[in-house]
Amino acid sequence: MVFGIRTAFCGLLGATALVAASSSAQAAGNLNLICSADVVVCELLENAFEQETGVSVNMVRLSSGETYAKLRAEARNPRTDVWWGGTGDPHLQAAADNLTQQYESPRQSELRDWAIRQYEASGGKTVGVYAGALGWGYNRDLLAAKGLEPPLCWADLLKPGFKGEIQIANPNSSGTAYTALASLVQIMGEDEAFAYQKALNDNVSQYTKSGSAPVKSAGRGETMVGVVFMHDAVAVAAEGFPIEAVAPCEGTGYEVGSMSIVRGARNLENAKLWYDWALRPDVQSRLKEAKSFQLPSNKLAEPPPEAPDFDAIKLIDYDFEKYGATETRRALLERWDKEIGASAQ
Known part of the structure; x- marks a missing residue:
């Protein structure tokens, strides 16, 4: 399977970031976020989003399995708005169990095929943000x-x-x-x-x-x-x-690290704001600052030079739908x- 990891960095990033920043600046309220990546990555995203939007982020770092269990336990009274990162299988399972909700970002057309396949497999309830x-x-x-x-x-x-x-x-x-x-x-x-x-x-x-x-x-x-x-x-x-x-x-x-909005999110508008923001190419390009070396899902993002070369790896045709069920x-x-x-x- 070829991912095209060496996608050239697009000069439109500056303009894209400027437009997106102006549309999300000075947003109000809170966002309850579970992050299933390394804590350094989680903190980078949390701080950057808060500084840009003014939204106060309550972030908890949990593994994918722990997050899925938490969403199940809180299904009748959700306390989480967005789940970012972690392997895609439990995101698909959460989607199948109706723990997350459908949302299509305006950034959808910028995403790599594997990120969109994750979205389609979940009925629009999760999307790929990185691969590893x-x-x-x-x-x-x-x-x-x-x-x-x-x-x-x-x-x-x-x-x-x-x-x-x-x-x-x-x-x-x-x-x-x-x-x-x-x-x-x-x-x-x-x-x-x-x-x-x-x-x-x-x-x-x-x-x-x-x-x-x-x-x-x-x-x-x-x-x-x-x-x-x-x-x-x-x-x-x-x-x-x-x-x-x-x-x-x-x-x-391989994994398709994913992102989902929780069904019944209390801060739905800010959840959508985060969702769109996290798919931006300039945001995904910053993950390498936290020594995150995955392949970003936005085709316009700049992959870390240290990222493993997917073209040189013998990847199986991983059945995400079956093993995420x-x-x-x-x-x-x-x-x-x-x-x-x-x-x-």
């Missing part, structure tokens, strides 16, 4: 100290040398880990994927709550390998840690809890 490929990051210093070869394939992670040296998140709380689970099922078939994960469990030291936590631990030397989205590994490497990012040789899935997701997570989680170290 699944892989892992390994600590090259720890690897060298043990005399191990770099793990370049999913099969390599099962080698005895990595016993107790791998971290991956729990798919119940982490969209990253659910993407890994769904990707393995699509690559191997369900039974083989669960057999693989049972074998992998012998090498896993911890199932973390956050999807990006494993590679941060690898950067600090607390574990050798963290299974994450590749851009998270690139971000840790950009901070000076000895991390190498890997796209697995057998193929891998409530029944599929619930069945996979229940099986994971029974066969993997119950025996986790």
Whole structure:
């Protein structure tokens, strides 16, 4: 699948930003936001939106799985207006469960095909804001100290040398880990994927709550390998840690980080204001300031030069509709809890 990551930066950004800023300046009131990206990204967006619009943002950082659970729990009395970021599968599940509402932004025509497909798959209730490929990051210093070869394939992670040296998140709380689970099922078939994960469990030291936590631990030397989205590994490497990012040789899935307006949002107009603002090319181009190295969804945005090259990655034809569906997701997570989680170290 070709995403065209090296899209040229468009000179219209300045004019576009000026027009958008003037239309949203001095907006009043509040916005209750859940952000499922790295906290540094969340804070950058929160502060920039507040400064430009005058809207007071009440931001909470939660993982994708936690956010979905929160929206379900508050369905009769929503306390959230907008959910920004995190893997697209739980956004699709929230849409299917009628927890979010339809909205079409005037920016729709500027978006990449995969962002629009996410919108269409959800019945207009969510949209893609960025994309990132699944892989892992390994600590090259720890690897060298043990005399191990770099793990370049999913099969390599099962080698005895990595016993107790791998971290991956729990798919119940982490969209990253659910993407890994769904990707393995699509690559191997369900039974083989669960057999693989049972074998992998012998090498896993911890199932973390956050999807990006494993590679941060690898950067600090607390574990050798963290299974994450590749851009998270690139971000840790950009901070000076000895991390190498890997796209697995057998193929891998990817995320379409998404954005949704919550059904029954108390601050609906400001939710729409955020939605349109977050799709602007100049806003998406700023994410690299927070070391966010995903591919932005607006074709006019400037991708970070450090972003993994999607054209060089063997991407599977990830079935977002199927694996974002409530029944599929619930069945996979229940099986994971029974066969993997119950025996986790």
